[in-house]
Amino acid sequence: MIARKSFRQIRPLALILLIVLGLPMAFPQSTVEAKVDLVTLPERDRVQMTIYNTADLTLIREVRRLTLRHGGNRLQFGWANTLIDPTSVSLKALKNPDKVVLLDVSFPPRTRGLAEWNIDSEIAGEEPVEITFFTSGISWNAFYLATLTPDEGAMDLEGYVRVTNRSGEDYANAQTRLLVGKINLIDRIIDLARREFPYGRPAEIAVAPAAPPEAKVMLEEAERVMRKVAKEVEKKPKEIIKEALSEYFLYTIEGTETIPNGWGKRLPSFKQPGIPVVSLYKYDEERWGDRVLRFLQFKNDKDHKMGREPLPGGLVKVFRRIDEEAHLSYEGADTTRYIPIGEKVELNLGAARDVRVRAVLIEFRTDHFMFNNRGDVSGWDEYRTFRVGVSNFRSVPIKVEVWRHFDTVHWDLTNYGDYGVYEKVDLKTAKYSLELPPNTKKVFTYGLTTRHGRRAE
Amino acid sequence: MRRAKLGLVILGFLALAATNAQGRIKLVALPERDVTIIRLDNPHVCLVEEERVLTLQKGVNKVDFSWKGVRIDPDSIRLRVLSHPEAVQLLSLSFPPDEAALVWKIASPEGWEERVRISYLLSGIDRLVEYRARTEKDEKNLVLNAYMVLRNFSGEDFERAKVFLDSGGAFEKRIQNGETKRMLFFTARPIPITKTYTWDAAVKPHDPDKAPETVGIPVHYIVENKVSHGLGESALWAGKARIFQDDGQGTSVFIGEDQATFTPVGDRMELYIGDTREIKVTQRKMFEKKINVRRNNSNAIVLYDTDELFTVKVENFKKEPIVLTLIEHISGQWDGEESNFKYEKETANRIKFLVPVPANGSEMLSFHYHRRNCR
Structure with missing residues (x-):
């Protein structure tokens, strides 16, 4: 539903709409003269913005009431000093779509940031029209605050979104929607907004230097708006309704928002206490050298009290409650990827100091030599024994993964001791998974046999 | 910007030798362009055909055609006599020095009005095609709107022009030099579409857990240019396609865009709309x-x-x-x-x-x- 709040006009800007009346429709004599003949300045009735996060793009949809004459009507729209893509602007009559027809849009010569619609109307009087266009300069991003319980067995997660408007345009009382997804874009909106000619010229596309919006003036204007809006006291935090759409998710913020140019706004997206988490430590020399990395693992599913919505990528700051008075300590931060519903999450909190893994070679020998006709060595086996010690110096139980990579596909492993769960990940990789109670140590050894030369054939 | 100057000057003259020595005499008569046809069926070149009525005198007539500031290919200019093709003869064509102009010498057996068609290739003018599609919420069908965008930077104003594409009828438009005009070209509805997800082992990482961000898998809409699919009347031109989807809230959401490729009848158009991370x-x-x-x-x-x-x-x-x-x-x-x-x-x-x-x-x-x- 589109919110039907009364319109509070800031500036009639996003599009300057002027109806030009009294001109012969089909082939007007002079467009230059026509521009002086403006008559009506219709107000925005309502505004909806859909903000994308993987591209600098916002879809604006506004409804205005035009007073039309029977026959030809010409309507000007201007986008000077905004970041609007003029090729995206479209107009649709809402009440009489069959009787009010947009014949063409003209970007006349010797004008910039201005276009004309030629509308043929079979009705005379007021007609609500929907105008849609793309603008650059409005963005949103997600971020999260996580708080672990003292034993690290569970986590409270709060998700937020922050909307920032640098479009050169104020949007008042706009229904605000956020689109989570990776759409394909072949042109950046900002480039389209800055073109000298909206569609370029044949065989060349001119990009004019950027004309940044006049920041200071707009800031003053924006503050004025914010003061006005601040009088509307909100009784509770707004809800964000989330639903799947095609391959994307659409977040619709309850009610309407006023976001003046230059301002940002933070909105709570969700709050979920008590998500069970696993402290997972990983040791992988190929990726991180001899450091042990700490991960917080959970799943975006019902078993983990989540699974209602995907988690857009964003920075997660992780804290831990350290006492009964809920004092906090900062544990680390990670930027998550996009997490679909049902997918596992591993937050990388960086190198751990209180979990240690040492994998050392304790024995090396060769055997089973083969010789060719000339008497040279043509094949052999290598035997290595590694000892892996895993120490948990923490006061909480942990899980540890020890990843081992081999530089040949011709290998065999023989395991001794408490090596936990062993898994062949792929042709050259194996993984040991161990569980360690607080303040314990586990040691295991494995024998690695690799075959070389003709022994590998 | 310079005003376009595409002029046609006709000068009938009887004493051929005398006038020749004095050089060209300008602006005697400027017949109005009757019908102008802009033919944009070739993707690279625009062909303009214009018809004018010349008042010829008996004997040899000199017709002066100039195009200062207009991007005409002079070697492409042709004149065709329409009213009396058997009787009226084109004698010669000459280019005066340092001018964007030419002179035709035309011999007429009588003094009469003669309709001629002048055609030439004009650069700086073309058309783009742009698509705007709206799919239903279930993504089974879409409504396809095709727009034509006329761009005229040729130096010439066309007050009334019939614009022809490769198919369909002509439409009449006024387009000035420096002007870009967008108009609805056709609407097709509802067109059944197929949605595909494609993972290519040569392109995508094999271990997405190690990728720096969630690996997206390309999503395409397939539109078949067939009569059974609500299309199939003519080829679909290449152009930018912007796709929207009904959001179930009475409005729509933009879900991606792609450069559509030229799609002949019977062929299929693949539009890459975005990546799924699901x-x-x-x-x-x-x-x-x-x-x-x-x-x-x-x-x-x-x-x-x-x-x-x-x-x-x-x-x-x-x-x-x-x-x-x-x-x-x-x-x-x-x-x-x-x-x-x-x-x-x-x-x-x-x-x-x-x-x-x-x-x-x-x-x-x-x-x-x-x-x-x-x-």
């Missing part, structure tokens, strides 16, 4: 071994086959079942040994699997093959 694909090589080893006299391997196996795990996080198109590349000579999904050999080295995956479920594809006669 499907995850992990490929692992699980087995690779030399077999059927053959050796030379020195006991060195000279020929062998391989025994290889890879697995592909496809996870679907969506609430709906999907079919993933999975592209694998195997070089050299090879034979498939065992596969738990059917595949199609698209080329010698490229195979395609269609893997159906239930909602919120996963599938594990396992492909066992031999490469033959490796050296």
Whole structure:
């Protein structure tokens, strides 16, 4: 539903709409003269913005009431000093779509940031029209605050979104929607907004230097708006309704928002206490050298009290409650990827100091030599024994993964001791998974046999 | 900007030799352009045809045609006599020095009005096609609007022009120099579409968990240019397509854009709308071994086959079942040994699997093959 709040006009800007009346429709004599003949300045009735996060793009949809004459009507729209893509602007009559027809849009010569619609109307009087266009300069991003319980067995997660408007345009009382997804874009909106000619010229596309919006003036204007809006006291935090759409998710913020140019706004997206988490430590020399990395693992599913919505990528700051008075300590931060519903999450909190893994070679020998006709060595086996010690110096139980990579596909492993769960990940990789109670140590050894030369054939 | 100057000056003269010596005499009569046709059926070149009525005198007439500031290809200019093609003769065509102009000498047996057609290739004017499509919420059909964008930077104003494309009738438009005009060209509805997901082993990372961000899998809409699909009347021109989707709230959401390629009747248009992050694909090589080893006299391997196996795990996080198109590349000579999904050999080295995956479920594809006669 589109919110039907009364319109509070800031500036009639996003599009300057002027109806030009009294001109012969089909082939007007002079467009230059026509521009002086403006008559009506219709107000925005309502505004909806859909903000994308993987591209600098916002879809604006506004409804205005035009007073039309029977026959030809010409309507000007201007986008000077905004970041609007003029090729995206479209107009649709809402009440009489069959009787009010947009014949063409003209970007006349010797004008910039201005276009004309030629509308043929079979009705005379007021007609609500929907105008849609793309603008650059409005963005949103997600971020999260996580708080672990003292034993690290569970986590409270709060998700937020922050909307920032640098479009050169104020949007008042706009229904605000956020689109989570990776759409394909072949042109950046900002480039389209800055073109000298909206569609370029044949065989060349001119990009004019950027004309940044006049920041200071707009800031003053924006503050004025914010003061006005601040009088509307909100009784509770707004809800964000989330639903799947095609391959994307659409977040619709309850009610309407006023976001003046230059301002940002933070909105709570969700709050979920008590998500069970696993402290997972990983040791992988190929990726991180001899450091042990700490991960917080959970799943975006019902078993983990989540699974209602995907988690857009964003920075997660992780804290831990350290006492009964809920004092906090900062544990680390990670930027998550996009997490679909049902997918596992591993937050990388960086190198751990209180979990240690040492994998050392304790024995090396060769055997089973083969010789060719000339008497040279043509094949052999290598035997290595590694000892892996895993120490948990923490006061909480942990899980540890020890990843081992081999530089040949011709290998065999023989395991001794408490090596936990062993898994062949792929042709050259194996993984040991161990569980360690607080303040314990586990040691295991494995024998690695690799075959070389003709022994590998 | 310079005003376009495309002028046609006609000067009838009886004493040919005398006038010739004085050079060209300008602006005697300027017949109005009657009908102008702008033909944009060639994607690279615009052909303009204009008809004018010349008042010819008996004898030799000189017709002066100039195009200062207009981007005409002079060698393409042609004049065709329409009213009396048998009687009126085109004698010569000459180009005066340092001028964008030419002079035709035309011989007429009588004094009369003669309709002529002048045609030329004009650069700086073209058309783009732009599509705007709106799909239903279930993505089964879409409404396709095609717009034509006329761009005129040719130096010439066209007050009334009939614009022709490669198909369909003409439409009449006024387009000035420096002007860009966009108009609806056709609407087709509802067109059934197919949605595909494609994961290509040569393009996408095999271990998405190690990728810096969630790996997106390309999503395409397939539109078939066929009568049975609500289209098929003419080729669909190349152009930018912006796709919207009904959002169930009475409005729509922009879901992506692509550069549509030229699509003849009977062919299909593939539009890459964006990436899904609701499907995850992990490929692992699980087995690779030399077999059927053959050796030379020195006991060195000279020929062998391989025994290889890879697995592909496809996870679907969506609430709906999907079919993933999975592209694998195997070089050299090879034979498939065992596969738990059917595949199609698209080329010698490229195979395609269609893997159906239930909602919120996963599938594990396992492909066992031999490469033959490796050296």
